[in-house]
Every structure is written in C-alpha cells, then in structure tokens.
Amino acid sequence: MAKLNVNGKVRDFAVEGDTPLLWALREQLGLTGTKYGCGIAVCGACTVHINGVPTRSCVRPVSTVKASDKIVTIEGLSPDGSHPVQKAWAQLDVPQCGYCQSGMVMAAAALLKAKPSPSDADIDQAMTNICRCGTYNRIRAAIKVVAQGGDTKSAALSIHHTDGSTT
Amino acid sequence: MIATNKISVSRRGFLAVGASAGLVVGFHIPFAGDASAQTAVIPEINAWVVVRPDDTVVIRIARSEMGQGTLTGLAQLVAEELECNWAKVTTEYPTPGQNLARNRAWGNFSTGGSRGIRESHDYVRKGGATARMMLVQAAADDWKVPAAECRAANSVITHAPSGRTTTYGKVAAEAARLTPPAQVTLKDPKDWKLVGKRLARLDTIEKVTGKQIYGADLTMPGMLNAAIKDCPVFGGKVKSFNAAAIEKRPGIKKVLRVGDSAVAVVADTWWRAKTALDALSIEWDNGPNVVNSSASVAQMLKAGLDATDAVVGNQNGDAKTALAAAVRRIEAVYSYPHQNHATMEPMNATARWTPERCEVWTPTQNGEAALAAAAEAAGLPPAKCEVYKIHLGGGYGRRGAVHDWVRQAVDIAKQMPGIPVKLLWSREEDMLHGRYHPVTQCKLQAGLDAQGNITALHMRISGQSILAGVFPQNIRNGLDPVQFQGLNAEGPEASIGYSFPNLLIDHAMRNPSVPPGFWRGVNLNQNAIYLESFLDEIASATQQDPLALRRKLMVSHPKHLAVLNAVAERVKWDVPPPDVGGQKVYRGLAQTMGFGSYVAACAEVSVSNDGLLKIHRIVAATDPGYAVNPQQIEAQVEGSFAYGLSAALFGECTQKDGRMEQDNFNTYPVVQMLHMPAVETVIVASGGFWGGVGEPTIAVAAPAVLNAIFAATGKRIRDLPLKNQSLKRA
Numbered sequence: 001m002a003k004l005n006v007n008g009k010v011r012d013f014a015v016e017g018d019t020p021l022l023w024a025l026r027e028q029l030g031l032t033g034t035k036y037g038c039g040i041a042v043c044g045a046c047t048v049h050i051n052g053v054p055t056r057s058c059v060r061p062v063s064t065v066k067a068s069d070k071i072v073t074i075e076g077l078s079p080d081g082s083h084p085v086q087k088a089w090a091q092l093d094v095p096q097c098g099y100c101q102s103g104m105v106m107a108a109a110a111l112l113k114a115k116p117s118p119s120d121a122d123i124d125q126a127m128t129n130i131c132r133c134g135t136y137n138r139i140r141a142a143i144k145v146v147a148q149g150g151d152t153k154s155a156a157l158s159i160h161h162t163d164g165s166t167t
Numbered sequence: 168m169i170a171t172n173k174i175s176v177s178r179r180g181f182l183a184v185g186a187s188a189g190l191v192v193g194f195h196i197p198f199a200g201d202a203s204a205q206t207a208v209i210p211e212i213n214a215w216v217v218v219r220p221d222d223t224v225v226i227r228i229a230r231s232e233m234g235q236g237t238l239t240g241l242a243q244l245v246a247e248e249l250e251c252n253w254a255k256v257t258t259e260y261p262t263p264g265q266n267l268a269r270n271r272a273w274g275n276f277s278t279g280g281s282r283g284i285r286e287s288h289d290y291v292r293k294g295g296a297t298a299r300m301m302l303v304q305a306a307a308d309d310w311k312v313p314a315a316e317c318r319a320a321n322s323v324i325t326h327a328p329s330g331r332t333t334t335y336g337k338v339a340a341e342a343a344r345l346t347p348p349a350q351v352t353l354k355d356p357k358d359w360k361l362v363g364k365r366l367a368r369l370d371t372i373e374k375v376t377g378k379q380i381y382g383a384d385l386t387m388p389g390m391l392n393a394a395i396k397d398c399p400v401f402g403g404k405v406k407s408f409n410a411a412a413i414e415k416r417p418g419i420k421k422v423l424r425v426g427d428s429a430v431a432v433v434a435d436t437w438w439r440a441k442t443a444l445d446a447l448s449i450e451w452d453n454g455p456n457v458v459n460s461s462a463s464v465a466q467m468l469k470a471g472l473d474a475t476d477a478v479v480g481n482q483n484g485d486a487k488t489a490l491a492a493a494v495r496r497i498e499a500v501y502s503y504p505h506q507n508h509a510t511m512e513p514m515n516a517t518a519r520w521t522p523e524r525c526e527v528w529t530p531t532q533n534g535e536a537a538l539a540a541a542a543e544a545a546g547l548p549p550a551k552c553e554v555y556k557i558h559l560g561g562g563y564g565r566r567g568a569v570h571d572w573v574r575q576a577v578d579i580a581k582q583m584p585g586i587p588v589k590l591l592w593s594r595e596e597d598m599l600h601g602r603y604h605p606v607t608q609c610k611l612q613a614g615l616d617a618q619g620n621i622t623a624l625h626m627r628i629s630g631q632s633i634l635a636g637v638f639p640q641n642i643r644n645g646l647d648p649v650q651f652q653g654l655n656a657e658g659p660e661a662s663i664g665y666s667f668p669n670l671l672i673d674h675a676m677r678n679p680s681v682p683p684g685f686w687r688g689v690n691l692n693q694n695a696i697y698l699e700s701f702l703d704e705i706a707s708a709t710q711q712d713p714l715a716l717r718r719k720l721m722v723s724h725p726k727h728l729a730v731l732n733a734v735a736e737r738v739k740w741d742v743p744p745p746d747v748g749g750q751k752v753y754r755g756l757a758q759t760m761g762f763g764s765y766v767a768a769c770a771e772v773s774v775s776n777d778g779l780l781k782i783h784r785i786v787a788a789t790d791p792g793y794a795v796n797p798q799q800i801e802a803q804v805e806g807s808f809a810y811g812l813s814a815a816l817f818g819e820c821t822q823k824d825g826r827m828e829q830d831n832f833n834t835y836p837v838v839q840m841l842h843m844p845a846v847e848t849v850i851v852a853s854g855g856f857w858g859g860v861g862e863p864t865i866a867v868a869a870p871a872v873l874n875a876i877f878a879a880t881g882k883r884i885r886d887l888p889l890k891n892q893s894l895k896r897a
Contacts, residue, residue, distance in 0.1 A: 016417070016439075023438035027392075032384035033377020035560070037511050038594045042832040045511060074377030081376040089375040093367050093798065096806060097234030098374030099511040099560030105375055124841035130832060132511050132561050133234040134809025136843040138802070159798050161367045162254040 003067040006031070007076025010067065017063030021055075022046040024062045025073060033074035033102045037130065044129030047103035048073045054110035054126075074102035077109060084150060085109045088142040091152050091167040093159055096133035103129050108143050117147045210343035212301055214261070214272040215245055215294030218339035222322050224251045226295075228258050229266070229273035230283040231532050232370060233562035234806075235861040236799035237283035239368045241291055243795055244284070247361045248295030248353060251335060252322040258369060263534035264553040278532040279567040279685055281762035281859020284795055288857050289353075296351040298342075305342035306333050356793065356854065363852075365798040370558075382515045382530040382557040383591055390517065391420055392437035393579050393590040394444045397429040399599050400453040400825035401680045404428050408449040416443045425578045433583065437591050456680040457825035464606060464679040464822065465502070471629025471675035472500065472610040478644070478676070480651030484669030486614075489623035493614025497708050499701055501611070501885045503693035505681055505827075506604035506818040507835060512560020513597040516576035519587040520545055525552045525577060530559035532567035540570035544577035563810070564685035568637045569602055595830040602684025603820055605631035609697040614669075619709035621720070623669035626654070626697065632676050633690065636683040650674045652690040653759045653866065654698065659856060661691060661761040664727030665702075665720035681822060687810055688865035691761035699757040699870035700885070703877060713756050713874065714740055726790060726853065730767040731758045733788035733849045738769045747773060747783050755874025757867040764858030765790040765851075768808075770844070770871035774879040778895030782812065782844040782872060787864055789848065792856035803860045804848040811868025812844075813837040819888045836890075 013028040025031045037045030041056035048057045049072040077083045085108050095101045111126040141155040152167045159167040211217045217225040226245045232238035266273050306324040307314035317326050322335040373379035410422035418439040425431045434440035516529035525545035531537040534556045542549040576590040607630030614623035632647040652661040654672050706713040721728040744752040750773035758767035768787040817836040821828045829835040
C-alpha cells in the first residue's frame with residue numbers, strides 16, 4: 001500500500017513501490033492530466049509539483065514520495081482553470097495538440113512562483129519541456145503576461161474570445 | 168438522424184450525440200447497447216448541423232483535430248454560412264462507421280496534406296448554408312410568409328415586414344423535416360463575418376486544465392492494458408519467447424504473439440505490462456535487413472545520382488545539352504536523413520473484439536483508414552466495425568496513412584474476446600517503429616553563360632519514395648508524383664517558383680528497408696533545401712544578391728514572388744541587421760510552394776567564433792489564398808519553424824544492423840525553448856484560392872537558416888542535421 005497526498009487529499013492505494021509516480025497518478029488515481037511522453041525525464045510532459053518543486057514524475061518511484069509530501073497535478077493547480085498561468089495560456093490560445101501542455105503549465109507555474117518576473121534566460125533554463133507542435137513562443141509570451149499581472153498587451157496577439165473579450 | 172450514434176468527441180470530452188440539450192456525460196465510454204443511447208434524440212438539420220432547443224449549435228467536423236486548429240477553422244466556415252451565434256457553437260466528430268453507412272455524407276476524413284480546410288471548404292460551407300435556409304424556411308412556414316422576407320443572423324430569424332423574430336432552437340425540429348434546397352449560394356468573401364477573424368480556438372480550456380482526453384488516457388470498465396515490442400530490425404520476426412518467466416508477475420493477464428513480428432504483454436495496468444515485457448527475453452529472427460545501415464543506404468542512394476533509370480518529374484528545353492555547352496558549371500550534392508515524427512503522445516489504440524463486432528478508440532488522422540485497418544485485422548466486414556476518433560497528441564503524418572498500431576491493438580483484442588484492451592507504445596517502441604521521413608540525396612548541376620546567367624539546371628533526386636512504401640498502387644510507370652513537391656511545372660498544388668531556359672528534374676527511386684511515411688511537410692522539406700540552397704550557391708558563385716537572383720528567375724511566378732517580397736520588405740533586406748550581443752547578424756532567404764500555399768522566410772542568425780549558432784529571428788510570409796483564422800495561421804507558422812528547425816538542427820534516425828539507433832528524446836533531441844527564434848508572420852492572403860497552412864512553412868525553415876549560416880561563415884552545409892557539422896571558423 002502507498003499513501004500519497006495529491007491535490008490536498010490523502011489517497012491510499014496498492015502499488016509496487018518502484019512504480020513511477022506518473023503511473024500511480026494515471027493508473028491508480030485516475031489523474032490522466034499528467035502525461036507520459038518519454039519515461040526518462042527528458043520531455044517534461046509528466047511534470048507535477050512535489051512540495052512546490054517541479055518534478056518529472058515518470059522517473060520518481062512512489063516509494064520515495066512521503067505521505068507528508070504535497071503533490072499537485074494539473075487537476076489540482078486550480079479548481080476551475082483560474083490559476084494565472086492557466087488564464088494566460090487560455091488568453092493567448094497557447095496549446096495546439098495540447099499533449100505537452102499540462103507539463104508546460106506546471107513548469108511555468110513553478111517558475112513564476114520562484115521568480116515572479118523571469119528573464120528570457122530564466123525561461124529558457126526552466127522551460128526545458130518538449131513541445132512538438134511548437135508552442136514555445138506563445139508559452140514565453142504567456143509567462144510574461146503572468147509576470148505582468150495578467151496584462152496581455154505585450155503578447156500583441158489580438159485574439160477574439162467567445163465571451164466577447166479580446167486578448 | 169444519428170440515433171444509433173454512441174459517442175463522439177467534442178471539446179467537452181465525450182458527448183452522447185443527439186442526446187437532449189446539455190446532456191454532457193463526462194468521460195462516459197459507450198458500449199453497444201448502452202442505456203445512455205436511449206435518451207431523447209434531437210434531429211439534425213443536415214449532416215453538418217444539429218441545433219438544440221437552447222440554440223446550441225453542434226457542428227460536425229469530419230477532419231481530425233491534432234493541434235492544427237482545423238476543428239475551429241472548419242466550424243468557422245460552417246457557422247459563417249449558418250449565421251449562428253458563435254458563442255453557442257460546439258463541435259463533434261461523426262464516426263467513420265456512420266460515414267460509411269450514410270454514403271460518405273461527410274466526405275473524406277483524411278487529415279493530412281494540410282487538406283482540412285482547402286479540400287472541404289466548399290461542401291462544409293454549403294452544409295451551413297443549406298441548414299440556414301431550412302431554418303429560415305421553417306420559420307417562414309410557421310409565420311406563413313415568404314422565406315425571402317426573412318433574414319437570419321446570430322441564430323435569430325427576423326421577418327422584417329412584421330418585426331417577428333424567433334430563434335434557431337425553436338424552429339430546428341420543423342426545419343429538420345424539410346427537404347433541403349437544391350440550390351445554395353455561398354456568401355461573397357467580402358461579406359464574411361467569422362471567416363478571416365482572429366477567433367480563439369474552441370478546444371483550449373480543456374488543454375490547460377488537463378481535462379482533454381487523449382487516446383492514451385482512455386479508461387473503460389474491465390479494460391486491460393497492453394505493452395508491445397515489435398522486432399527492432401525492420402522485417403524481422405519473433406522466433407521465441409519465454410512467457411512463463413513473466414506470467415506470474417503481479418497483474419499479468421496474458422503474454423501473446425502479435426502477428427509474426429511482435430510480442431505483447433497484457434496486464435491490469437500499463438506499467439506492469441511494460442515492465443514485464445522489459446523483463447521478457449525475446450529471440451528474434453532478424454531476417455535479411457539486419458545487414459543494412461545508414462552507410463549502406465547512403466551508398467545505394469549515391470549510385471542513383473548518376474544512374475540511368477531515373478523518371479522525369481519536370482523538364483523544359485534540353486538541360487543536358489545546355490549543361491554540356493555552358494561556359495561554366497556549378498555542381499553540388501546534398502542529402503536528407505531519415506527522421507521520426509516523434510508525436511508527444513506515442514501510438515495507441517483501445518480495441519474490443521467479439522466474433523460479431525469490433526470497436527476501436529484511437530487518435531487517427533484518418534478515421535476511415537483506421538476503420539479499414541481495424542476491419543481487416545478483425546476479420547469482420549467494415550459494417551460490423553467502428554472507430555471512435557480520439558483527440559490526437561500530435562499527428563504530423565504519423566497517424567494518417569498506415570494504421571499499424573490499430574492492427575496490433577485489434578490483433579491483441581482478438582486474442583481476448585470481449586475485453587477492451589488499450590495498447591500503448593512506449594517511447595522506445597514509437598522511435599524504433601516509425602514511418603520515417605524518406606531519405607534522399609540530390610545532385611544539382613547548373614550551367615551558366617559568360618554573364619553568370621543560368622542557362623540550365625539539372626536536379627537529380629535519388630532515394631526513397633513515400634508512395635512506393637505506403638500506396639504503391641499510386642506509382643505510375645515508376646513515377647512517384649509526390650516526389651516532386653514544390654518542383655512541379657505548374658498547377659495549384661506545389662509548383663516551382665522559378666523559370667529556367669533548360670530544366671530537368673528527375674528521380675532515381677531507391678527504397679531502403681526503413682519504412683517511409685508522410686512526415687509533416689513531406690517531400691517539400693528536402694526539395695526546398697536542395698533548390699533554395701543551390702540557388703544561394705549560384706548567387707554566391709556569380710556574386711549576385713540572393714534576393715536579386717531569385718527575383719530575376721521569378722518574373723513569371725508572381726504569387727511566389729509576392730511572399731518573398733513581403734519577407735524582404737519586412738526585414739528591410741537592403742539594410743543590414745543590427746548586431747545582437749556583440750555578434751554580427753546574417754540573413755538567409757528561402758521560398759517555396761506546397762499544399763496549395765506560397766511561403767517564404769528570412770532567417771537572421773549569428774555564429775560565434777566557436778561555431779555556436781544562434782537563430783535570432785525568422786520573418787515568414789504565407790499566402791494561403793483565404794486566411795480563415797489568422798491567429799491560428801500564425802500559430803501554425805511558428806509551429807512549422809519548431810518542427811522544421813528540429814529537423815534541421817537535430818533530426819536524424821540512423822540505422823545500424825538493420826534497426827534504428829535513436830530510441831528516445833535523449834538520442835533524438837528536438838528544438839526546445841532555448842533554441843526557438845522569434846517568429847514574425849506576414850499573412851499575404853491574396854484571395855481566390857484555398858491553400859493549406861499546417862505544412863508548407865516547414866520547408867523554408869532549414870534552407871533559410873542554412874543560407875544565413877553560409878552568409879555568416881562561408882560554410883555551405885549540404886548534409887543535415889546541423890548537429891553533425893562544425894560551424895567553427897577555419
């Protein structure tokens with residue numbers, strides 16, 4: 001049995017201790033927002049927060065995560081997509097296929113918590129996740145939008161949303 | 168009516184199609200005879216449009232959404248003619264089985280070749296216009312007034328003379344009973360209100376909250392999980408494996424052979440299946456291809472550069488004679504390697520087989536091809552099979568033509584009747600069993616006169632044909648027409664943008680054992696590198712400005728020239744770029760045409776003394792004729808550079824002992840945030856035609872950068888990827 005604190009809830013489940021956290025989240029807890037991309041901690045699609053630290057869950061054995069460690073997945077970042085990073089992502093229409101975006105959002109949220117006004121070099125260094133569709137430039141712009149308190153002007157994108165707003 | 172419909176995928180996840188208004192059933196996965204299908208049914212207006220009583224408009228989308236935004240763009244086209252309230256639009260996929268049963272009411276499902284909009288704009292708009300006319304007619308009938316006196320806008324129908332109004336939702340049931348009009352007139356583009364607008368995508372929220380369900384995420388009651396290993400040597404077979412060694416591991420349900428070349432482990436969880444499979448020793452019969460390597464392939468292609476068995480793709484004049492007579496000749500040989508699509512979501516499919524029926528849930532770029540593959544593997548007629556399309560975690564051509572993973576999933580399910588089994592490839596499996604970007608070499612020879620004018624050009628392409636590997640029935644007299652993308656004489660698809668007095672472009676087909684596939688951008692990728700780099704070589708050799716030389720050759724190709732000029736104007740080609748960080752910045756140009764659109768790019772790079780390349784900015788222009796959603800075109804252009812630069816900088820799958828050497832992102836690196844240049848997109852929508860946007864720009868990424876590198880260093884890179892090349896100054 002393993003005991004994990006995920007998105008504010010303590011969950012008990014049966015799993016081999018060497019199972020990566022990613023697969024425990026996806027297969028034991030049904031939290032499929034965290035994705036499998038490479039299994040070797042290179043692509044970042046599996047990024048979650050453990051005590052606020054962005055962690056590639058595909059190589060992190062469940063046995064090394066304590067019950068007191070606070071795990072946050074994309075499902076727990078906000079109840080309704082209202083985290084500033086998620087809002088900026090939506091305002092700039094960042095995702096294309098979207099498969100990497102849970103990891104991207106989690107990595108960006110951790111970066112912005114550590115550095116509320118990251119430089120381009122900070123972004124390059126922290127955002128090493130892989131996106132094959134090529135959303136990098138909108139990701140960079142969205143991170144800057146968050147750093148500027150949600151002001152989307154710097155992105156200069158002009159996107160019309162169905163609620164009548166324009167980014 | 169689609170009363171028998173089980174599911175479709177919308178931006179909200181799974182919906183019961185035709186169910187009563189607002190009945191979102193979350194992540195419900197239906198099975199045959201599912202009780203939820205008994206819910207109240209809303210009639211469709213036509214194949215493309217369902218209107219619910221609350222005025223929600225469901226627009227059916229036949230093409231697959233894989234990030235390119237086609238779901239939104241196609242919905243815009245339908246909604247434009249439908250005159251509905253965009254804020255109440257939602258989308259769903261019809262299934263390939265329904266398409267089959269309804270005499271292909273939705274046309275082609277294939278989502279490749281940047282075809283989503285350009286191939287279906289006419290009939291989807293007619294679908295919207297027809298539905299609007301039926302809704303208006305229903306209101307007019309109700310009011311007993313001529314339909315010509317009624318107008319529709321924003322899902323509201325108004326009878327101007329009396330001032331009466333009603334909404335689409337109120338008349339939808341009546342409209343559904345009417346006979347569709349025989350004649351529909353589409354709007355003049357100048358009257359478009361939604362098409363051409365920078366609308367937000369319809370599928371964004373789910374993707375930033377983790378709620379979007381991909382094929383890899385599917386779960387259903389009683390489902391088991393499968394991991395698979397196919398013989399790593401192409402064409403090899405399974406000789407033996409010791410199932411007993413892993414059968415006792417926790418959760419393992421079955422160890423089985425899949426076809427004659429693969430072994431799968433089925434378990435309660437995928438992780439248990441995968442780790443058990445890793446622990447299984449499998450003896451392979453590698454077959455004859457084990458002797459193949461990248462070096463042997465290169466040798467075979469090299470021989471094709473001067474072979475006599477070439478087929479002609481484009482010619483005018485007499486290039487060989489003119490070359491022989493030229494005052495000066497320039498020659499160069501280029502090459503392009505195998506590359507994997509490397510979609511972020513590895514291949515996967517969930518299948519459930521019984522002797523009576525086979526169902527497959529899978530991310531696919533072509534639902535109909537997936538259905539055909541499933542039916543064949545199931546040993547059942549297509550009418551007894553169904554494919555449910557699930558949102559794709561990347562496609563780029565891998566999930567379109569060959570549904571090898573679907574066949575495997577059905578083969579596994581067939582060995583476990585009645586049980587849904589989800590087959591998910593590991594990244595390693597995905598890398599070792601791709602349908603790779605074809606490998607080619609190209610010898611280019613130019614003849615010049617005394618003034619440095621080009622009198623003749625011969626391009627000899629030697630190498631792999633995609634069609635020969637994927638659709639051999641489409642090879643005509645040894646000719647693969649797709650081979651000459653961007654080099655064709657004329658036509659709306661992929662024509663060359665230059666005129667030469669004497670031209671010969673031919674292809675010596677050389678097919679190695681590595682299976683080829685349509686890889687985003689397809690053959691335009693290498694063809695543009697070859698021609699655009701070589702033109703730069705000629706410009707340099709004749710001391711001409713690369714832009715001026717191109718302009719001279721492009722006089723008869725105004726649309727090609729217009730996008731090149733748009734780029735030159737935006738970068739101010741005549742003004743040298745400012746230094747960045749103390750480094751001098753150099754420019755390179757490229758242009759091409761493919762997938763019905765004209766594209767050009769200018770890359771600005773610097774190369775340090777140590778040979779470190781930095782791509783600072785790319786300015787790109789694209790003319791897709793009509794620009795349906797400019798902000799998504801910009802997203803596709805940016806994405807094309809990420810994909811194209813990944814190929815140029817890092818993309819290479821090398822073969823050793825008959826198998827690929829790269830098996831994950833550590834050995835197959837791709838562009839990350841730190842490599843990505845700023846991209847400025849200039850949309851030159853000249854109107855009058857419909858071109859694709861997902862692919863063409865990829866082809867100009869590499870040559871623009873290669874030409875800029877030459878400007879910076881004097882080094883002409885003729886073999887990709889760049890990671891194998893030193894840019895250090897001599």
